[in-house]
Amino acid sequence: MKQFTYCIEDPNGMHARPAGMLATFAKRFDSDIRVLANGKTADGKRLLSLMSLGAVHGTELTFCITGKDEETAAARIESFCRAGMKDTEEKKED
Amino acid sequence: MKANQKSLSVHGIGISNGKAAGTLKFFRRKGTDQSRIKTSMQTNDPAREHTRLEEAIKQAEVQIRTLYRRALETVGEEEAQIFEIHGMLLHDDDLLDAVKEELKGGKCAEEALDAGAQQVCAMLGALDDPYLSARAADIKDVVRQVSRCLSGETDDGMEREREPFILVADDLSPSETVMLEKSLILGFVTFRGTPNSHTAILARAMGIPDLVDTGEIDASCDGCYALLDAADSTLTVCPDSDQIAVFSEKQRKEDRIAREHDRYLRSLMNKPAVTRSGHRMLIYANIGDGSEVAGALSNGADGIGLLRSEFLYLECNDYPTEEHLFSAYRDIAERMQGKRTVIRTLDIGADKKITYFGLPEEENPALGFRAIRICLAREELFKTQLRAILRASAFGRLSLMLPMIVSVDEVRQSKRLLSESMDELRRENKAFDAEIELGIMVETPAAAIMCEELADEVDFFSVGTNDLTQYTLAADRQNPALCRLCDENQEPILRLIEHASEAIHRTGGWIGICGELAADLHLTQRFADMRIDELSVSVPYLLGVRGKVTECV
Incomplete structure (x- = not known):
C-alpha cells in the first residue's frame, strides 16, 4: 500500500468540480483508492463519496492506494492534487 | 394583457443593469414526476427495466454533452463546467448502486431512479x-x-412561444436554463436563486435584465404586462400610465447609448474589413456545429475559418456513418451560400472521452495519440470523414484543414488518402469539388519551423495559437500559476506566425489565425503588418474585430 497526505488548498474545499476531477482521474488506475478525512473514508473513484467527506479548505486528506499500479497511481494522484486538483495532463483547445 | 388589475411592485436582487417591458410568462414543467411514474408502474420485469435504464442513461449522456457544448458557447467554460459535473454524476456509482438496488426490489426504472436519487439527496442533505x-x-x-x-x-417541457416575454420561474435548473429559446426572452424573474444561480449567470452573459429572490409571485400575474428594472431591483406588474412613462424615458436614454455603439459596429458589417493602408482581412467565424451558422452570418462573417468537426462524433454513441456526416456538412455548406467554410478534420484524443473510439489512457494526452495521428493510423475512419467532406463540397465552398501536423510526410499521407477518396467517388459517380483547398493547422512549433516545406504542399495555413502557445512556451495556459508567463511571452509565437506568413505567401497561398489571439484587439495591427489574410474568431467577437481592422494602419 502507498500512502500520502494532501492538505486542501482550494478555498471552496472538496466541491463537485475538484471531486469530479479527482474521481475521473482516479478511475484511470486499477488500484483501490481510499481517501480519509474527518474520521470518514471515501472511495476515491466516486464523486459523491468524495464530496460527502465534507472536506473544506485546510482539511488534510490521507490517500491509501492499494493494487498492482499503486506506485504510479500514488505518484500521479499526488501531483494531480499538488496542481490544485487539476488535471494538468489534459489537452487544451486548439 | 389582463385589464382591471391593480399595479403591483415586486422587489428582489437585480442582476445586470438592463430594463425590459413585456408580458410575464410563468415557466411550467410538463408532466410531474409522479404522473410519469404512475403510467409505467405496471411493468415488473427487472431485467427489462435494467436495460431501459441503461439505454436512457446513454441517451442522457449524449444530451448532457450537447448541453455542455451549448453552455460553452453561450456562457463560457467556467459556467459550462456544471454540465461536466452532471456527466460525472450520471456515472456516479453511489447513485447508480442506489438505483440498481431499487430495481432489484422490483421497482420500474422511473421509480427506482426517483427512489435512488432521493436516497442520495438525503445523504447529502444530512451533511x-x-x-x-x-x-x-x-x-x-x-x-x-x-x-x-x-x-x-x-x-424541455416548455410550450413554444412566438412573442418575446419576461420569463418567471421559481428557479431554473442548469439544463432548463440552457435549453431555453433565448431569442424570445426579454428578462428573467426567479422567486428564489442568488446572484450566482444559473439564470443569473446566463442573464449576465446575454446582457439581459434579471431579478432573483423575489419570493413567490402570484400565478394570477401570468400573462400580465410588466416593467422589469434590474438597476432598481424592481418588477412592476400591471403598471399605471405614469409608471410606464417614467420607465420608458429612462429606458430610452440607456438604449440610445448602447445602440449608438452597436450601430457603429453594424454599419461595418457588410463592408470588407480593410486597413487604412489597404490590406484586406477576411473576418471568419469559429463554430462548433451547424447551429452557429445563422449567428455567424448575421454578424457579418465572411466565412467559417474553423468548423470543429468533432461534434458529430461527440453526439453519437457509435462511429457516425458517411451519410450522417455528409448530410451535416452539406447542410452547413449550403447555408454558407458560397462563402468559404474550413472544416478541420477530426481532432480527438485520449482526453476527449469518446468511449467507442476505445483509446487507451495516456500519461500525457496533450502530447499523445490524437488528431491526425489517429486519423493516419485508422485510415478507414479518416476516409469516411474525407469522403463525406468531399461529397458536401459539391454543395458549397468547402476547404479541408488537417490538425496537429508536425511533418511534410503527414501531409503527403493525408493527400494520398484524399486522392484515393476522390478516385472512389469518381468511380461511384458522386459529385465533389476536385479543386477543394487543403490546408493545415500551424499549432506545433515543428510545423512553424518547417513552414517553407509545408507551404509547398498546401493551399493555406491556419494558426491555432492556443496550442502553439502551450507547445512553444512549454506551459499550460490553463494553469493559473502560468497565466502571466503565457501572457507576457507572446513574442516567440508572433515570430513563428510571421515566419509562416512569409512562407505561405511565397507560394501564393493564404494564412489565417483561428486561436484566441485572433480576437485580441491589441494584436490586430501586428497581424495586419504581417499580412495575415484572415482572422477567425467566435461569433460574439466578429463585429469587434472587423471594427478594429478598419482602424488599423
Whole structure:
C-alpha cells in the first residue's frame, strides 16, 4: 500500500468540480483508492463519496492506494492534487 | 394583457443593469414526476427495466454533452463546467448502486431512479453543508434528464412561444436554463436563486435584465404586462400610465447609448474589413456545429475559418456513418451560400472521452495519440470523414484543414488518402469539388519551423495559437500559476506566425489565425503588418474585430 497526505488548498474545499476531477482521474488506475478525512473514508473513484467527506479548505486528506499500479497511481494522484486538483495532463483547445 | 388589475411592485436582487417591458410568462414543467411514474408502474420485469435504464442513461449522456457544448458557447467554460459535473454524476456509482438496488426490489426504472436519487439527496442533505445540499438540485436535474429519456420526451417541457416575454420561474435548473429559446426572452424573474444561480449567470452573459429572490409571485400575474428594472431591483406588474412613462424615458436614454455603439459596429458589417493602408482581412467565424451558422452570418462573417468537426462524433454513441456526416456538412455548406467554410478534420484524443473510439489512457494526452495521428493510423475512419467532406463540397465552398501536423510526410499521407477518396467517388459517380483547398493547422512549433516545406504542399495555413502557445512556451495556459508567463511571452509565437506568413505567401497561398489571439484587439495591427489574410474568431467577437481592422494602419 502507498500512502500520502494532501492538505486542501482550494478555498471552496472538496466541491463537485475538484471531486469530479479527482474521481475521473482516479478511475484511470486499477488500484483501490481510499481517501480519509474527518474520521470518514471515501472511495476515491466516486464523486459523491468524495464530496460527502465534507472536506473544506485546510482539511488534510490521507490517500491509501492499494493494487498492482499503486506506485504510479500514488505518484500521479499526488501531483494531480499538488496542481490544485487539476488535471494538468489534459489537452487544451486548439 | 389582463385589464382591471391593480399595479403591483415586486422587489428582489437585480442582476445586470438592463430594463425590459413585456408580458410575464410563468415557466411550467410538463408532466410531474409522479404522473410519469404512475403510467409505467405496471411493468415488473427487472431485467427489462435494467436495460431501459441503461439505454436512457446513454441517451442522457449524449444530451448532457450537447448541453455542455451549448453552455460553452453561450456562457463560457467556467459556467459550462456544471454540465461536466452532471456527466460525472450520471456515472456516479453511489447513485447508480442506489438505483440498481431499487430495481432489484422490483421497482420500474422511473421509480427506482426517483427512489435512488432521493436516497442520495438525503445523504447529502444530512451533511449539513449548504453547498452539498445544493448539489441535490444537480442530482435532481440529472435524474429528470434520464426520466425524460425513459419516457421518450425530447424537449424541455416548455410550450413554444412566438412573442418575446419576461420569463418567471421559481428557479431554473442548469439544463432548463440552457435549453431555453433565448431569442424570445426579454428578462428573467426567479422567486428564489442568488446572484450566482444559473439564470443569473446566463442573464449576465446575454446582457439581459434579471431579478432573483423575489419570493413567490402570484400565478394570477401570468400573462400580465410588466416593467422589469434590474438597476432598481424592481418588477412592476400591471403598471399605471405614469409608471410606464417614467420607465420608458429612462429606458430610452440607456438604449440610445448602447445602440449608438452597436450601430457603429453594424454599419461595418457588410463592408470588407480593410486597413487604412489597404490590406484586406477576411473576418471568419469559429463554430462548433451547424447551429452557429445563422449567428455567424448575421454578424457579418465572411466565412467559417474553423468548423470543429468533432461534434458529430461527440453526439453519437457509435462511429457516425458517411451519410450522417455528409448530410451535416452539406447542410452547413449550403447555408454558407458560397462563402468559404474550413472544416478541420477530426481532432480527438485520449482526453476527449469518446468511449467507442476505445483509446487507451495516456500519461500525457496533450502530447499523445490524437488528431491526425489517429486519423493516419485508422485510415478507414479518416476516409469516411474525407469522403463525406468531399461529397458536401459539391454543395458549397468547402476547404479541408488537417490538425496537429508536425511533418511534410503527414501531409503527403493525408493527400494520398484524399486522392484515393476522390478516385472512389469518381468511380461511384458522386459529385465533389476536385479543386477543394487543403490546408493545415500551424499549432506545433515543428510545423512553424518547417513552414517553407509545408507551404509547398498546401493551399493555406491556419494558426491555432492556443496550442502553439502551450507547445512553444512549454506551459499550460490553463494553469493559473502560468497565466502571466503565457501572457507576457507572446513574442516567440508572433515570430513563428510571421515566419509562416512569409512562407505561405511565397507560394501564393493564404494564412489565417483561428486561436484566441485572433480576437485580441491589441494584436490586430501586428497581424495586419504581417499580412495575415484572415482572422477567425467566435461569433460574439466578429463585429469587434472587423471594427478594429478598419482602424488599423
